[in-house]
Amino acid sequence: MTSLYARHKRTTLAIATAVAAGALLATGVTTGASAQTPVSDAGKKATLAGAPLQLSAAARTSLIKKAEAATPETAQQIGLGTKEKLVVRDVVKDADGTLHTRYERTYNGLPVLGGDLVVHQSKSGTTEGVTKATKATIKVASLKPQITSAKAEKQALTVAKSAGSEKTSADRAPRKVIWAGNGKPTLAFETVVGGLQDDGTPNQLHVITDAATGKKLYEYQAIETGTGKTLYSGTVTLNTTLSGSTYQLTDGTRGSHKTYNKSHTTTSSAGTLFTDADDTWGTGAASSSTTDQTAAADAAYGAQVTWDFYKNTFGRSGIKNNGVAAYSRVHYGNAYVNAFWDDSCFCMTYGDGSGNTHPLTSLDVAGHEMSHGVTANTAGLNYSGESGGLNEATSDIFGTGVEFYAANSSDVGDYLIGEKININGDGTPLRYMDKPSKDGGSADSWSSSVGNLDVHYSSGVANHFFYLLSEGSGSKTINGVTYNSPTSNGSTVTGIGRAKALQIWYKALTTYFTSTTKYAAARTGTLSAASALYGSTSTEYKAVAAAWSAVNVS
Incomplete structure (x- = not known):
C-alpha cells in the first residue's frame, strides 16, 4: 500500500498520491472517451525493435503457459540449485521477438523474498541474459526455526504500534520464507500487520524476522482515481453505463472501471457504486457532503485518462496488462489528507482533504496512484x-x-x-x-x-x-x-x-x-x-x- 505523502518519522503526513476532483456530465451509455487530444513530443514513428508489443489476452496467456511448462529446464539453464523452483509472474515480448519472462523463486517450497529475476531470450529461444534481484546463492543451513511464529508476530505488532498504528493486528499467521532482499539468504518469518496507520491510512506493514535469532531484518509498507465539470480538469467527457433507468459510474470501454463512495468511512469494503438519474455528475465545486459527485467525476476521469495513456503510449492494457480495470474509492475517511494505492484490493482511494473540501483527486495524483499498481505488477520495487x-x-x-x-x-x-x-x-x-x-x-x-x-x-x-x-x-x-x-x-x-x-x-x-x-x-x-x-x-x-x-x- 502506497500513499501520496511522505511520513516524517511516521508521525506527520506527506503527500504520496494524486488528486483529481470535479463534476462530469455524460449523455450516453458509453459515450465519449476523453475530451482532450493527447500530446506527444514527436510525430508517429515506426515501432522500435526493442519496444514492447501489445499482446492479446490469448497470446499473453499462451506465452505464460509455455514459460510455466519450461520452468524446470529454465531453472537448470540459469544455474539454480536443485531445491529452487521458478514461478512465472509475467512475460513481455518485444517487436523483434525478444522475450522477457519475470519469475518469482521458491526454495524447498518456501517463497524467496528478493529472489525474483527476469530471463531475457532472443527470438530463437537463446537465453541472452538474466537480471536478478540478488546475486547471492540461495541456500540455508536449516529450515527449522529457532523462534516461534508467535514471537515473530509479537515483534511485528510492536514495530507497527511504535509507528502509531491503530487497531493493530496480524492479517494472518506469520509465514516461513527465505529472506534474500539483502545480505546472506536467511530463513525468516514474514508477518503482515493490518489496522490503520496514524493518519487513518490502512496498514499493511510487512515485517521480516530472522527465524533463528528473532532479529528484525526488514520492514516495508505495502499500501502505496457523461460530460461534466470537474474540480481540477474543467469540462470533460466520461464513459458511463446505463442500467435500467439509472446511470452507473462504470466505464465499460476500459476494463469496467467503477467509482465507489466510501461516505467518510475507513472500512475495507469498496463502498457504494455511484449512480445518477440524468447522467450529470458533480457541480465543478468541492463540497463536504458525502453524496458529492464532483470528487467521483474527477476520479473517474483520472482513471480514464491513465488507462488511455498506458495503452496508447506503451501498448499496456490496464494496470496488470490483462484488460481488467482497477476501481476507485472517494470520500475515504473524515478530512483524510492523503490518497493511496492498495494492490491487495486492486484499487485507488482518495481522501477529501482539509475540511473535506479539498479532495486529492487531481489528474497527476490519479496517474501517480495507478502507476503504483503498474510497479507492483512488474518490477515489484520494495517500498523501502x-x-x-x-x-x-x-x-x-x-x-x-x-x-x-x-x-x-x-x-x-x-x-x-x-x-x-x-x-x-x-x-x-x-x-x-x-x-x-x-x-x-x-x-x-x-x-x-x-x-x-x-x-x-x-x-x-x-x-x-x-x-x-x-x-x-x-x-x-x-x-x-x-x-x-x-x-x-x-x-x-x-x-x-x-x-x-x-x-x-x-x-x-x-x-x-x-x-x-x-x-x-x-x-x-x-x-x-x-x-x-x-x-x-x-x-x-x-x-x-x-x-x-x-x-x-x-
Missing part, C-alpha cells in the same frame, strides 16, 4: 530504501506523463507534482522534478545516505534524472512554468524529449528492474533499455548516461 524511492519516482514520472498526455487546458502538463491539490496550503506543489530539493526534503542527487530518507524524498534522485533526460539542464519555460535544473557535476545535459524518456523508463521498469533495484542498478537498467530501443551508440543511450552522472549515479 532506494528501491522505495525508485517506486515513488516511477509514480511521479508516469503521473507526469498522464498529465501531459491529457492535454487538458484546465490542468496543463508540467513537472510539478500535486500542484492543484494545495496540500501545503500556500499554493506550492508537493514535489518539483527539475530541482527536487525545493520542497525542503527531497534529494537532488545520490549520496550514500539517500536510502535512509523517506521514499517520497529519496525519489528526488530519479525524478531529477527523468527531468534532465527529458528537458535537459538550465533555465527554460514549458507550458508557462519556469524551470532551472542544476547538475551535481556542473555538466550541461541536453534532453531527448519526454516521449523517449518515458519509453526508456517503462522498458527498464518492465524488463530490467527487480524488487531490490537500487540507483546504481537503475542506471544499468535504463542504459540496457536505451540500448534495446535506440542502440548502444545512440544519442539516447549517451543522454541516459549523462543524466545519471548529473545526479551523481555512476
Whole structure:
C-alpha cells in the first residue's frame, strides 16, 4: 500500500498520491472517451525493435503457459540449485521477438523474498541474459526455526504500534520464507500487520524476522482515481453505463472501471457504486457532503485518462496488462489528507482533504496512484530504501506523463507534482522534478545516505534524472512554468524529449528492474533499455548516461 505523502518519522503526513476532483456530465451509455487530444513530443514513428508489443489476452496467456511448462529446464539453464523452483509472474515480448519472462523463486517450497529475476531470450529461444534481484546463492543451513511464529508476530505488532498504528493486528499467521532482499539468504518469518496507520491510512506493514535469532531484518509498507465539470480538469467527457433507468459510474470501454463512495468511512469494503438519474455528475465545486459527485467525476476521469495513456503510449492494457480495470474509492475517511494505492484490493482511494473540501483527486495524483499498481505488477520495487524511492519516482514520472498526455487546458502538463491539490496550503506543489530539493526534503542527487530518507524524498534522485533526460539542464519555460535544473557535476545535459524518456523508463521498469533495484542498478537498467530501443551508440543511450552522472549515479 502506497500513499501520496511522505511520513516524517511516521508521525506527520506527506503527500504520496494524486488528486483529481470535479463534476462530469455524460449523455450516453458509453459515450465519449476523453475530451482532450493527447500530446506527444514527436510525430508517429515506426515501432522500435526493442519496444514492447501489445499482446492479446490469448497470446499473453499462451506465452505464460509455455514459460510455466519450461520452468524446470529454465531453472537448470540459469544455474539454480536443485531445491529452487521458478514461478512465472509475467512475460513481455518485444517487436523483434525478444522475450522477457519475470519469475518469482521458491526454495524447498518456501517463497524467496528478493529472489525474483527476469530471463531475457532472443527470438530463437537463446537465453541472452538474466537480471536478478540478488546475486547471492540461495541456500540455508536449516529450515527449522529457532523462534516461534508467535514471537515473530509479537515483534511485528510492536514495530507497527511504535509507528502509531491503530487497531493493530496480524492479517494472518506469520509465514516461513527465505529472506534474500539483502545480505546472506536467511530463513525468516514474514508477518503482515493490518489496522490503520496514524493518519487513518490502512496498514499493511510487512515485517521480516530472522527465524533463528528473532532479529528484525526488514520492514516495508505495502499500501502505496457523461460530460461534466470537474474540480481540477474543467469540462470533460466520461464513459458511463446505463442500467435500467439509472446511470452507473462504470466505464465499460476500459476494463469496467467503477467509482465507489466510501461516505467518510475507513472500512475495507469498496463502498457504494455511484449512480445518477440524468447522467450529470458533480457541480465543478468541492463540497463536504458525502453524496458529492464532483470528487467521483474527477476520479473517474483520472482513471480514464491513465488507462488511455498506458495503452496508447506503451501498448499496456490496464494496470496488470490483462484488460481488467482497477476501481476507485472517494470520500475515504473524515478530512483524510492523503490518497493511496492498495494492490491487495486492486484499487485507488482518495481522501477529501482539509475540511473535506479539498479532495486529492487531481489528474497527476490519479496517474501517480495507478502507476503504483503498474510497479507492483512488474518490477515489484520494495517500498523501502532506494528501491522505495525508485517506486515513488516511477509514480511521479508516469503521473507526469498522464498529465501531459491529457492535454487538458484546465490542468496543463508540467513537472510539478500535486500542484492543484494545495496540500501545503500556500499554493506550492508537493514535489518539483527539475530541482527536487525545493520542497525542503527531497534529494537532488545520490549520496550514500539517500536510502535512509523517506521514499517520497529519496525519489528526488530519479525524478531529477527523468527531468534532465527529458528537458535537459538550465533555465527554460514549458507550458508557462519556469524551470532551472542544476547538475551535481556542473555538466550541461541536453534532453531527448519526454516521449523517449518515458519509453526508456517503462522498458527498464518492465524488463530490467527487480524488487531490490537500487540507483546504481537503475542506471544499468535504463542504459540496457536505451540500448534495446535506440542502440548502444545512440544519442539516447549517451543522454541516459549523462543524466545519471548529473545526479551523481555512476
